[in-house]
Amino acid sequence: MHTLILGLDAYDPKIFERLSGQGKLPNLTRYAGADGYARFEVSNPPQSEVSWTSIATGLNPGAHGIFDFVHRDPGTYTPYPSLLPTKTGLAGTQFVPPHTAMTLFEQATRQGFPATVLWWPATFPARPELPVRTLPGLGAPDVLGRMGVGTFFCSQAGSISVEGKIPVLPLEAAGRARFRASLPGPSRKTRRGPQPSSLKVQLELADDNPARLIIGKTRTELLTGTWSPIIELTFPMGRFLKVHALTRAILTQVEPDVRLYLLPLQLHPLHSPWRYGTPGSFVAQVWREHGPFLTLGMPQDTTALEEGYINDQQFLDLCDSILETRRRILMGELERFPEGVLASVFDSLDRVQHVFCRRRPDVIEAWYAKLDQLVGQVAQRTTELGMEGIRTIVISDHGITRFEYKVHLNRWLAERGYLQQKAHSTSNDLTAVDWTRTQAYAVGLNSLYLNQAGREGQGCVPADECQSLIQRLQHDLRDWQGPDGRPVVGKAWSREEAFVGPLASYGPDIVVGFAPGYRASAETGLGKWKQTAIEPNPDVWNSDHCVDYREVPGVLFSSRDLRAYAHPSYRDIPQLTIGMEPAHRDAAPPPTLGDEDREMVEERLRGLGYL
DSSP: EEEEEEEEETTTHHHHHHHHTTTTOOOHHHHHHTTOOEEOOSSSSSOHHHHHHHHHHHOOOHOOOOOOOOOEEEETTTTEETTTTEEEETTTEEEOEEEEEHHHHHHHTTOOOOEEEEEETTSSSSTSSOEEEEEOTTOOTTTTTSSOOOOEETGGGGGOOOSSSSOOOEEOOOOEEEEEEEEEEEEEEEEEEEEEEEEEEEEEEEEESEEEEEETTTEEEEESSBBBEEEEEEOOSSSEEEEEEEEEEEEEOSSSSSSEEEOOEEEEEEEEEEEEBBHHHHHHHHHHHHHOOSSSSSSHHHHHHHHTTTTTHHHHHHHHHHHHHHHHHHHHHHHHHEOOOOEEEEOHHHHHHHHTTTTTTHHHHHHHHHHHHHHHHHHHHHTTTTTTTOOOEOOOOOEEEEEEEEOOHHHHHHHHSSSSSSSSSSBGGGGGTTTTTTOEEEEESSSSEEEETTTTTTTOOGGGGHHHHHHHHHHHHHHHHHHHSSSEEEEEEEEEHHHHHHHHGGGGGGGEOTTTTTEOOOOHHBBOOOSSSEOOOSSSOOOEEOOOOOGGEEEEEEOOOOTTTTBBBBHHHHHHHHHHOOOOOOOOOOOOOOOOHHHHHHHHHTTTTEE
16 A cells, blocks of 8 residues: 545635646646546535545544534534534543544554554544554644634734734834833633733844844844744743743834734644644654644634735745645655555645635636646655655545625524524524524534424424424525525535434534525624624635535546546545545544633634634
8 A cells, every 4th residue: 555645625626627728737637637537526514624534534424523613512502613622621621532433544554554644634632542643734723722813013003903803912112113012822720710821022123134023032033024934932831831832923014113913822743732743753753854834723824814914925925835844744754655645735725715716816826836836746756756656646625616795594594583582682692592482593604403302402392393394494595595686505405414424413403505605604603693694795705615515526636547436525535545445433422512611612713714
């Protein structure tokens, strides 16, 4: 067995086919010319964490147990991130693996072959009991245990309206061309409550030299408009406890006011409070051989771009550096890859398309070409290393489509009487719901739940009425038209239609497949809503894939003939990669929400770019 898997997140077949026809993607087109290309049927719903897990396992979500970016606690209706479930015990709150289904990588190791997995979603926290070498992807948190938002410093912070996710903190004058601030860090629990940590920040400007940034004891030189190298920080948490973190800084301007932005504080892979990658010796080897790398599950900071703290070019420079770091690490792993499975996910294209599809088609085309070049470089290196018999699979978890309207699904449910608010309530979230009269509610980006008696904490819908209610909701969703006269929903699947497997009962009662142009709002994802059911989407984040899965197929390229697979899907990947059928062992139910404060859980969710 000698298999290389390259994951290109959100590589869209329609865009590939157009650019390939123009001769702009020669390396991937070479696969297509040898019957090694097909459109790829992705999971339902086509969300990254769901789809990559289905690809890794060959299983329907009903068998691996990840159904949406956001799950809910049926007892309390509280949303929580499926990628970062927790448990509470004697050691406090700890992260637990989001699923326990057997992956093709574990299957390979059981056959005696090595397996290395780089940046695959839903692989945090590391599972040391499995002999798979990992660096985690989407789902790895920051040092605060959240999805991660950065910090913006400004010498005129009071003049900036603070309405977004990113905190705006003051840079105080401390002399001529000198400023000071404080960078908040993680908190330590004590008997007197949480004790926050912080580091002093000093910024010294110069007319004709780089600026000097000092955070704690770490000094870094900054050129205006250019990202710093990765900065290693140490937050003192007490006499014997320290927390190590990583970030990068950019001085975005010095006139008329001084502006400094720091990426989210990320886990230091050699000093993580949680199990980051496995084994530790592998993580240390990658760090030693290739230098520092960002560890956040979504390191491309779309939030900073959306909220205006960095510009287009600065965002793209960050994405370029992430791509180059991952390319360098993959090439290093190829050098010691005599057999087994080596898989690497490159996800910057996904983030780039989310924010540039509508307004910068030149950027999109350039990124498709970048990834085509990457595939060519890898193919050339495998040839140089004498890997003639290697099987190469290039795959994407979904495509992309437009996102023109935000859908507040709970408002729509309220307008049709499925959801009832408490009398005189002014809140627009699930705390305002009268559960004694509510039949259905939405949490997540494609998920709709019935308020079923005996399952939900305050359920009122009898079990024998659920099927007729689902059919009524499906009918109403199918007939829903938007302000442009087009359908809002392409199809709504019942749980039985969408999910197959022993964990299907944990999934939503209805999977809402939005039509192109429509997507659930961030508020819907958190169980909230606004005053209208549909509103235009003016945001920088203007394209998406959390829609009807039939509208966003992925791509599948293979170095071997694919003609035997007429309509390939995630179910075929174990066979295509390691020559084995998916392993249908009994996976544990999806982890439930730990004993955490609701505000903390929501803060963790809000760091996700989709919300």
